[in-house]
Amino acid sequence: MNETASSDVLERYSTVAVIGAGVIGASWTAVFLAHGLTVIVNDPRDNVEAVVNDYIRKASPTLRALRLSTEDLTRKLRFEADLDRAVASADLVQENGPERVEFKQDLWARIEQHVPAHALLLSNGNIRGQDRRLSAISPSSSAIRESRDEIECAKSRDFRPILACLGEPGRTPD
Numbered sequence: 001m002n003e004t005a006s007s008d009v010l011e012r013y014s015t016v017a018v019i020g021a022g023v024i025g026a027s028w029t030a031v032f033l034a035h036g037l038t039v040i041v042n043d044p045r046d047n048v049e050a051v052v053n054d055y056i057r058k059a060s061p062t063l064r065a066l067r068l069s070t071e072d073l074t075r076k077l078r079f080e081a082d083l084d085r086a087v088a089s090a091d092l093v094q095e096n097g098p099e100r101v102e103f104k105q106d107l108w109a110r111i112e113q114h115v116p117a118h119a120l121l122l123s124n125g126n127i128r129g130q131d132r133r134l135s136a137i138s139p140s141s142s143a144i145r146e147s148r149d150e151i152e153c154a155k156s157r158d159f160r161p162i163l164a165c166l167g168e169p170g171r172t173p174d
Contacts (some may be wrong), residue, residue, distance in 0.1 A: 055066035
C-alpha cells in the first residue's frame with residue numbers, strides 16, 4: 001500500500017473501539033496507537049487501564065523495531081466501561097472477546113445496536129466454518145481475524161495476525 005492510500009485509510013478509520021483487552025486486544029491497542037489512531041478500550045476488568053498501559057510500555061521496543069512511533073503513545077488512548085458508549089463514535093470496532101460463539105453472538109448484537117453504519121467491524125479469534133454466523137451484522141462490513149493462540153502471540157509479540165474478510169454469501173471478492 002502506498003503512503004497516500006495508507007494515510008487515507010488511517011483518516012477514514014481514525015477512531016477505533018477495542019473490545020476486550022487481553023493479550024490480543026492490548027496488542028491491537030498498541031498497534032493502532034502507534035499509527036496515530038484514537039483508541040477507546042472497553043473491557044469489564046477493574047484493572048484494565050493498568051494492564052493495557054503496562055502492555056503498551058512493554059510493547060514499545062517491538063513497535064520501534066517495526067519503525068512505528070512510540071512518542072507519547074497513550075495520548076489518544078481512552079477507556080470506556082460502557083460498551084454502548086465505547087462503540088458509538090467508532091470508525092472501526094476490533095472485538096477480542098472469549099472464543100464462545102454464544103458470547104460473541106450476544107456481544108455483536110449489542111455492538112450492532114450502537115455502532116455507526118459506516119464502521120468497519122473486525123473480530124479476533126478462531127471462528128471457523130459454521131461458527132461464522134455470529135450475528136446479523138452486515139456481512140459486507142465485517143471480518144474475522146484468525147490469529148494464533150494468545151500464549152504463542154504473547155511469547156512472539158507477533159502483531160500481524162492473518163486477516164480473513166467475510167463478504168456476502170455467494171459473492172466473490174472484487
